[in-house]
Amino acid sequence: MPALDILVLTQDNCRFCEDAKLLFQRLAGEFPLSVAMLDINSPKGQELAAQGGILFPPGIFINGDPFCYGRPSERKLRREIDSRSASWVGVP
Numbered sequence: 881m882p883a884l885d886i887l888v889l890t891q892d893n894c895r896f897c898e899d900a901k902l903l904f905q906r907l908a909g910e911f912p913l914s915v916a917m918l919d920i921n922s923p924k925g926q927e928l929a930a931q932g933g934i935l936f937p938p939g940i941f942i943n944g945d946p947f948c949y950g951r952p953s954e955r956k957l958r959r960e961i962d963s964r965s966a967s968w969v970g971v972p
Contacts, residue, residue: 883913883914884943884964885942885944886913886916886940886941886942887917887941887944888900888915888918889918889925889937889938889939889941890918890919890920891921891937894938896937897937897938900952903952903954907954907958920934920937920938932946933949934946936950940952942960942961
């Protein structure tokens with residue numbers, strides 16, 4: 881099963897960013913995820929935030945698609961990961 885690419889736009893001194901990092905550490909133990917962090921204040925981070933409508937960190941992208949920003953919902957993320965994983969059934 882291929883891994884989902886997760887990108888989290890973060891910022892220093894951001895409690896929700898720390899929560900998102902811990903959440904993805906847990907989820908990566910259960911699902912095939914490739915998780916990367918990027919500072920939202922970097923030029924690339926600002927570009928992605930503007931393109932994805934991310935108003936504040938953490939901003940979460942799944943396979944390049946903007947998913948959410950702000951405090952992440954584990955339930956919402958699990959549903960999305962399950963949904964995307966279900967489409968891989970039968971894919972080598």
